Amino acid sequence: MRLHLMALLASGPAHGYELRQDLEQLLGAAYPQPNIGQIYVTLGRLEKSGLIEGEEIEQTGRPNKKTYRLTDAGREALRVWFEETADEPRVRDEFFMKLALAPRTGLADQIALINRQRRQYLNTVRNLSKLAAAEDGGNRIAQLLVEGAMLHLQADLDWLERCQEELEELE
Template sequence: MRLPLLALLVSGPAHGYELKQSLEALLGAAYPRPNVGQIYVTLGRLEKAGLIEGEEVEQPDRPNKRTYRITAAGRETVAVWFEEATVEPRVRDEFFMKLALAARAGTAGRTSLINRQRRRYLKSLRELSRMAASEDRDNRVAQLLIEGAMLHLQADLEWLQRCQEELE
């Protein structure tokens, strides 16, 4: 959460709730909605780290709000983040660990594990399809997020089929 918040602050100062709304508008319904409490805790940590500066803004007839602005160190952190490629190999997949240990533990059959996982992936695909249909068509970022998740699930389904063929 810290790097996306920093990246949002590059475009200008904002308070926590504005940042929450910006993330939700950008990423759409498929991405888990950020908790506003988590956002404020993260902003506090970023401020302590010197990556942002907070300022109390007085509001007539309303409680003051704290607005955050990115620092030079924060801008550098964002620049480095965008320069780094993201690699998340799936070798620590929890399902695969279950599958590998099923025969040894003797508590679950591999085929039943694969079928249960397949049903879960198919359910997720249906949910994402509904989200894609209801998501604002003009929000290309959200549409691409949903499409990417669906492609990953389709690959996971193909991999499950391969596992089943190899292990039976």
């Protein structure tokens, strides 16, 4: 989340609630929104590391608020982040570890695990479809996020089918 907040600050100073609103507006309801406490903890850490600077702003009749802005070091860290590629193969998939280890434990049936995971993925696809319908052309970034998640889920469903076929051949 640190780099996401820093990227939002690249367009100008903001306080934590504004940053949360910006994330919600940009990514829509499909993106799990961080709580405001998490945002402020992250902002504190970024400030301590010199990637952002905070400034107290006086408000009449209200408590002061603290706005944050990106430092030169923060802008450089963002530039590096944008140049890096995202290389995260899913070889440490938690579900696959359950599937691989189930026969050794005798505590779970592999086909039952696959079926339970398939139901979970299908429920998630249904929920994402509802979110996509709710967006209905309004927020293109949010639509792309939902579409990408649904494509990943479809690939996961195809992979579950492949796992089941392989396991049934072994029997």
